Amino acid sequence: MDARLQTRIQRYGWDLAADDYEPLWGAQLSGVQRGLLDAAALVPGEGVLDVASGTGRVALQAAEAVGALGSVLGIDLSARMVDAAQRRAQPNTCFARMDAQQLALPDAQFDVVLCSLGLMYLPDPGQALREMRRVLRPGGRLVLSVWGERARCGWAALFEIVDAEVASEVCPLFFGLGREDALARLCSETGLRQIRQQRLATALMYADGDEACRAAFVGGPVALAWSRFTEEARNRVRARYLDGLAAWRDGAGYRVPAEFVIVTAVVPGEPSVAPAA
Numbered sequence: 662m663d664a665r666l667q668t669r670i671q672r673y674g675w676d677l678a679a680d681d682y683e684p685l686w687g688a689q690l691s692g693v694q695r696g697l698l699d700a701a702a703l704v705p706g707e708g709v710l711d712v713a714s715g716t717g718r719v720a721l722q723a724a725e726a727v728g729a730l731g732s733v734l735g736i737d738l739s740a741r742m743v744d745a746a747q748r749r750a751q752p753n754t755c756f757a758r759m760d761a762q763q764l765a766l767p768d769a770q771f772d773v774v775l776c777s778l779g780l781m782y783l784p785d786p787g788q789a790l791r792e793m794r795r796v797l798r799p800g801g802r803l804v805l806s807v808w809g810e811r812a813r814c815g816w817a818a819l820f821e822i823v824d825a826e827v828a829s830e831v832c833p834l835f836f837g838l839g840r841e842d843a844l845a846r847l848c849s850e851t852g853l854r855q856i857r858q859q860r861l862a863t864a865l866m867y868a869d870g871d872e873a874c875r876a877a878f879v880g881g882p883v884a885l886a887w888s889r890f891t892e893e894a895r896n897r898v899r900a901r902y903l904d905g906l907a908a909w910r911d912g913a914g915y916r917v918p919a920e921f922v923i924v925t926a927v928v929p930g931e932p933s934v935a936p937a938a
Contacts, residue, residue, distance in 0.1 A: 664784035668738070668760065670831070671782050674885035675715075675739035681880035683716045683745070689876070690778065692863050693806050693921040694719050697777050700859070700925050701804040703727050707772040710796060711735040712761045712789070713779020717746030717754070723775065724754045734771075736761070761789040769798045772932070776805045778921075780844070781835045782882065790851045799930025803853060807844055809860055809920030811836040816865065816877065816917050818905040822898050823883045826890060831883050844924045853926035865917040870903050873915050877902060 675682075697719065703709065703726035711720040714735030724733045729752070736759035737743050746756040759765055761776070762785055774793045780786040793803055811817045817836065824830050838844045845858045867873035878887040878898070890898070909917045 667784045667833075668762075670885055671882075672738045674882060675737070676741040677888055678880045678882075678884040679716070679739060679741035679745050681875065682742070683718075685872070685876040685880035687716075687718065689865050690718075693861055693923070694722070694777055696859075696861050696921070696923050697775060697804055697806045698722055698726070700857075700923055701773055701775060701802060703731075703773060706730040708770065709733045710766070710771045710774045710793075712774060712776040712793060713737055713782075714746055714756060715739075715742050715777075717749055717756060719775055719777045720746065720754055720756070721749060721751060723773075724751050727753065729753055734766075736764070762792060764792045764796055766796045768795055769801075770796050771801060772798060773802045773804065776803075778806055778808065780805060780838055781807050782832060784834075786834070786838060787847055787851065790847060790853075794851055794853060794928055797928045798932060799928055800932035801928045803848070803926045803928070804923070805844060805848075805926075806921055806923045807838045808836060809839040809922050811839070813862070813918060813920035815906065815909050815919065816873075819877050819881075819883065819902060822901045822905070823878075823886050826894050826898060827886050831886055835882075839920070839922050844922055845926075848924060848926040852929070854929050855925075855927040857925045859923050861921045861923060863919050863921070865915075865919050867915040867917070869913050870899075870906075870915070873906060873917070874899050874902060 705728040707727045709723045714720045714737045720733050720735035733754045735756040740758050743756045743758045845856050
């Protein structure tokens with residue numbers, strides 16, 4: 662897929678998903694977000710950039726960790742996501758619409774860069790990593806999370822089901838960075854060091870099929886495609902998706918296995934100024 666088209670699809674899709682994302686995904690992703698923040702080990706006074714900030718959940722938790730002497734900038738491609746985050750901004754946080762592959766920010770500005778479940782959507786995740794490295798100070802920390810191995814994510818058939826109804830793949834690179842040590846290798850190729858990787862196994866819990874489908878189609882990465890489907894197509898993809906989840910039926914609801922990868926890395930060099938205590 663053409664990179665500009667893929668970026669545009671992501672932008673418009675997440676604009677459509679913005680209102681539903683928090684209620685449908687907030688609790689589901691709290692575990693990986695907590696794992697990412699634990700790995701970041703933020704301290705008071707640090708300057709943090711949160712890439713693909715969405716509704717600002719990670720950024721706002723980071724803001725608590727760095728305190729009044731620190732600061733957090735959250736950026737996202739979706740204007741509506743940025744608006745949702747800005748409505749909850751704290752005095753030491755701000756949000757802006759920005760493409761992760763072209764950060765309109767000075768070199769060596771941040772102590773820490775976070776990116777929770779954002780890299781999978783980008784046409785060129787390597788370029789985004791180079792930009793993140795550029796805006797980190799020497800000794801700065803990068804902490805990333807992506808979805809894990811496709812085979813360990815029970816909802817993964819979503820994409821092929823939607824792709825069967827549209828002219829091109831919706832998220833062609835989605836599971837690529839979750840394979841083996843793919844993300845860690847990409848960090849190494851970007852010139853980052855002290856790279857550590859961990860895998861987090863969890864489950865996505867849905868009260869019923871309607872909630873599972875709303876999370877997949879309305880508040881998630883295929884929202885733009887879903888918005889253009891006829892009612893007949895919607896019924897077809899819902900039925901196929903629920904058939905794919907049948908193995909994880911839990912009473913009236915679903916307990917769907919999922920996996921995440923969390924990677925930490927450091928920019929070579931010594932920090933020029935220690936963060937305030």
